[in-house]
Amino acid sequence: MGATARERSRDFGRFIGRVAGAGFAAGVLAAAGEYMLGAVLGDGRFWGVPRYFYQLLFGVEALWLAFVTAVVFAVAGTAYFGWASRRGPVALTSPALFIFLAAAGGVGASRFWATVDHPAFHGPGVWPRLIIAGVFVGTAAAWVGAAAGAYRLLRKIRRRAWLRAPLGVAALRLFALVLLAPFIGVELWALAGAQAPRPRKPDIFFVVMDAFRADRLGPYGAARRLAPSIEAFAGESVLFREAYSVSSWTKPALASAFTSTYPSTHGVISRYTGLPAAALTLAEALRRAGYRTLGVAVNPNINRAAGMADGFDVLDNPTGGSILEAAGPPTSVARFMTTPNFSLGFLGTLWRPTLDGLDANKRLRFWMRITRGPGRFLYVHYWEPHTPNPPRPEYMAELKPYLAKVERRRARELEDGNYFFPALIRNPSFRPDYDDDEIALGKALYDADIRRMDVVIKDLLENVVPASGREPEPIIIILADHGEEFLEHGRWLHGAALHREITRIPLMFKVPGYRPAVVDGPVNLLDLAPTIVSLVGGTVPPGWEGRDLRPYLAGGEAVPPREILAEGVQEFHFRGMNPPQRRIELNALISGGFYYLKDENAGVEYLYDQELDPRQENDLAARGGAGLDLFLAQRRDAMARLRAEARARALTPSRGFVPPRLEKSLRALGYIN
Numbered sequence: 001m002g003a004t005a006r007e008r009s010r011d012f013g014r015f016i017g018r019v020a021g022a023g024f025a026a027g028v029l030a031a032a033g034e035y036m037l038g039a040v041l042g043d044g045r046f047w048g049v050p051r052y053f054y055q056l057l058f059g060v061e062a063l064w065l066a067f068v069t070a071v072v073f074a075v076a077g078t079a080y081f082g083w084a085s086r087r088g089p090v091a092l093t094s095p096a097l098f099i100f101l102a103a104a105g106g107v108g109a110s111r112f113w114a115t116v117d118h119p120a121f122h123g124p125g126v127w128p129r130l131i132i133a134g135v136f137v138g139t140a141a142a143w144v145g146a147a148a149g150a151y152r153l154l155r156k157i158r159r160r161a162w163l164r165a166p167l168g169v170a171a172l173r174l175f176a177l178v179l180l181a182p183f184i185g186v187e188l189w190a191l192a193g194a195q196a197p198r199p200r201k202p203d204i205f206f207v208v209m210d211a212f213r214a215d216r217l218g219p220y221g222a223a224r225r226l227a228p229s230i231e232a233f234a235g236e237s238v239l240f241r242e243a244y245s246v247s248s249w250t251k252p253a254l255a256s257a258f259t260s261t262y263p264s265t266h267g268v269i270s271r272y273t274g275l276p277a278a279a280l281t282l283a284e285a286l287r288r289a290g291y292r293t294l295g296v297a298v299n300p301n302i303n304r305a306a307g308m309a310d311g312f313d314v315l316d317n318p319t320g321g322s323i324l325e326a327a328g329p330p331t332s333v334a335r336f337m338t339t340p341n342f343s344l345g346f347l348g349t350l351w352r353p354t355l356d357g358l359d360a361n362k363r364l365r366f367w368m369r370i371t372r373g374p375g376r377f378l379y380v381h382y383w384e385p386h387t388p389n390p391p392r393p394e395y396m397a398e399l400k401p402y403l404a405k406v407e408r409r410r411a412r413e414l415e416d417g418n419y420f421f422p423a424l425i426r427n428p429s430f431r432p433d434y435d436d437d438e439i440a441l442g443k444a445l446y447d448a449d450i451r452r453m454d455v456v457i458k459d460l461l462e463n464v465v466p467a468s469g470r471e472p473e474p475i476i477i478i479l480a481d482h483g484e485e486f487l488e489h490g491r492w493l494h495g496a497a498l499h500r501e502i503t504r505i506p507l508m509f510k511v512p513g514y515r516p517a518v519v520d521g522p523v524n525l526l527d528l529a530p531t532i533v534s535l536v537g538g539t540v541p542p543g544w545e546g547r548d549l550r551p552y553l554a555g556g557e558a559v560p561p562r563e564i565l566a567e568g569v570q571e572f573h574f575r576g577m578n579p580p581q582r583r584i585e586l587n588a589l590i591s592g593g594f595y596y597l598k599d600e601n602a603g604v605e606y607l608y609d610q611e612l613d614p615r616q617e618n619d620l621a622a623r624g625g626a627g628l629d630l631f632l633a634q635r636r637d638a639m640a641r642l643r644a645e646a647r648a649r650a651l652t653p654s655r656g657f658v659p660p661r662l663e664k665s666l667r668a669l670g671y672i673n
Contacts, residue, residue, distance in 0.1 A: 019077035024070040201375025203474040211386040212480035227454035243507035245482045248568035251301040253481040260529040260544030263567045264646035267653035270571040275307030276651035282529040283311030297381035357382040357456030384453040395448040402441040473512040480505040498568040498586040521559025563591040589639040596635040
C-alpha cells in the first residue's frame with residue numbers, strides 16, 4: 001500500500017529540514033574557516049579594525065553563507081527527493097544524494113568565488129575556466145563533507161546509548177573543545193596583541209588631490225584666490241616650491257610615492273600591471289613601526305587588484321564596494337553583498353559608490369572612529385579636479401557665459417570628459433582642435449572643481465583631523481599626484497604630456513614643532529616615503545631611492561641641486577593581453593636649472609630655462625647650434641644614465657588585471673576604450 005500524500009509531505013519536510021540544516025551547518029563551518037584564515041593572514045590585527053567590528057563582519061558572512069548553502073542544499077534535495085522517492089525510502093546519507101549536492105553546490109560556490117578579485121578568475125582562455133571549475137568542485141566538496149560529518153555525528157548522538165555514559169559525555173566534550181580551540185586561540189592571540197602597551201605616535205594624514213595644478217595656488221603663482229583654505233594651510237606649513245611628480249598619470253605616480261622608486265623600477269605602467277610583491281611600500285614600513293594603516297581612495301586606479309592595498313589594514317575604494325569589502329579578508333563573502341548588483345545605497349554614503357570628496361571624508365571619519373592604535377597612517381585620495389568635470393550647481397552662474405559661447409555638442413564633450421581618453425587610446429599623438437572659447441570652458445570647469453576641492457579640504461581639516469591641542473598633534477601632508485594641461489603645449493588634460501604644468505605639483509608638510517617656511521630646490525614624489533618614515537623615528541629601507549627631506553623641513557634651507565627624472569610611460573592593453581596595443585613614452589630631466597623633455601613617440605626634444613621661462617614658452621632646443629647640441633647631448637646622457645640605474649633595480653610587477661566591476665567603473669570614466 002503506497003504512502004498517502006500527507007505521509008509523503010511529512011517525509012519530504014523532514015528530509016528537506018535535514019538537508020537544509022546540513023547545508024546551514026556547512027556554511028557556518030566554511031565562514032568559520034574564513035574567519036580564522038583572515039585573522040591569521042592579518043597577524044591577529046583583524047585588518048586593522050576592532051575585534052567587535054570584525055566579529056560583526058564574520059557574523060554577516062556566516063549567516064549569508066549559511067543561508068546560501070541551505071537554499072542550494074534544499075533545492076538540490078528537493079530535486080533528489082522527487083527522483084529517489086519513486087525508488088524507495090530516501091536516506092540522507094545516500095551517496096547519490098551527496099554527489100548531486102556536490103554538483104548543485106557548485107552553483108552557490110561559483111557566485112562566491114566569482115566575487116574574489118584574482119586574475120585567474122577573469123583571464124581569457126581555457127585554463128582560467130578549468131581553475132574555476134576545480135575551485136567550485138573543491139569548495140562544494142568541502143561543504144558536502146562538513147555537512148555529511150555533522151549529520152552522521154548527530155545520528156550517532158541520537159542513536160547510540162553509550163554516549164549517555166560518562167565516557168561518551170567526556171568524548172563529546174573533547175570533540176567540542178577540538179572544534180572551538182581554533183576560535184579560542186585566535187581570540188586570545190588577537191586580545192594579547194591588542195592589550196600590549198605601545199607608546200603613542202602622531203597620526204599621519206597623507207592627502208592627495210588628483211590632477212591639481214600647482215599654479216592654481218597663490219604660493220605657486222596664481223593670481224586668483226581659488227582655494228583660500230588650502231592657501232591658509234600652506235601658510236602654516238613647510239611648502240616646497242619646486243616639487244615634481246614622476247609621471248603623467250595617477251597609477252605610476254602613486255606607486256612611486258608608496259615605494260620611493262621610479263616607474264622603471266616598479267614597472268606599474270598600465271591599467272593591467274600591479275605593484276611588485278617585492279616592493280616595500282610606505283604603508284608596510286609604517287605597519288612595521290606599529291601604525292594602523294587606513295586608506296580611502298576615490299580614484300579607481302588605487303585598488304586591491306593593482307597591489308595598492310599592500311600594507312594597508314583597510315583600503316576603502318568606494319568605486320569598488322562598501323565598507324565591509326574594504327575591511328574584509330581577501331575571500332570575503334561580503335563582497336557579494338557589496339557589489340553594484342546588490343547595492344545598499346539606501347543606507348547612506350558608507351554603502352554606495354561615490355566620487356564625492358565630502359563622502360570620502362565621511363568614510364575616513366568612520367574608520368577613524370572605530371580604529372585605535374599607537375598611531376594611524378591615514379591616506380585619502382580625492383577626485384575633484386580630475387576629469388570629467390561636470391558643471392556643479394553652486395558654480396553654474398559663473399560658468400554660464402562660457403557655456404553660452406560653445407555649441408552644445410562640444411560643451412557636452414567638455415562636461416563629460418570622455419572626449420579625451422578614447423581618442424588618446426586610438427592615437428597617442430592625439431591633439432584636440434578646440435578653439436579659444438572651448439579651451440576657456442574647459443579651464444572654467446577645472447577652476448570650479450579647484451574651488452570644490454578647497455571646500456573638501458576645509459571639511460577635512462575642520463571635521464576629520466583631530467582638533468589642535470591634542471597630544472601628539474598629527475602630521476599632515478597635502479600634495480597632488482600630477483597636474484593638468486589645457487593645450488598650453490598641444491595636449492589636453494594628462495597622460496600624454498610631461499611639460500611643467502603636468503609634473504609640477506603642490507607639496508606641503510605641516511609637522512608639529514616645525515616652523516612654516518618656503519623651501520626651494522628640486523624634490524619629487526620619491527622623497528615622500530623616506531621623509532615620513534624618518535619623521536616618526538623609523539628606519540628608511542635601503543631599497544628606497546628618494547631623499548629624506550627632514551633636515552630641510554626643520555631648517556627651511558634650500559634642497560641642494562640634483563637630477564630628477566620623470567617618466568610619462570603608459571601602455572594600453574585590451575583586457576590585459578600582451579603586447580600592448582598602444583604605448584606612450586615621454587621622459588623629462590630636471591637638472592641644473594633646466595627642464596629637458598623628450599617625446600619618444602614623436603622623436604622630438606625640448607629644453608627650457610626653469611628660472612627665465614617657467615611657463616616653458618621658449619624652446620631652446622629649437623634654436624640649434626654646436627654649443628646647444630653638446631648641452632642637449634649631456635642632458636640626453638644624464639637621462640639615459642638615471643633610467644638605466646632605475647631599470648637595473650627593476651622589480652617584476654604583479655600580473656595586473658581589472659576585475660569586471662572595476663573595469664566597468666574605469667570604462668565609465670573613459671580610462672578603458
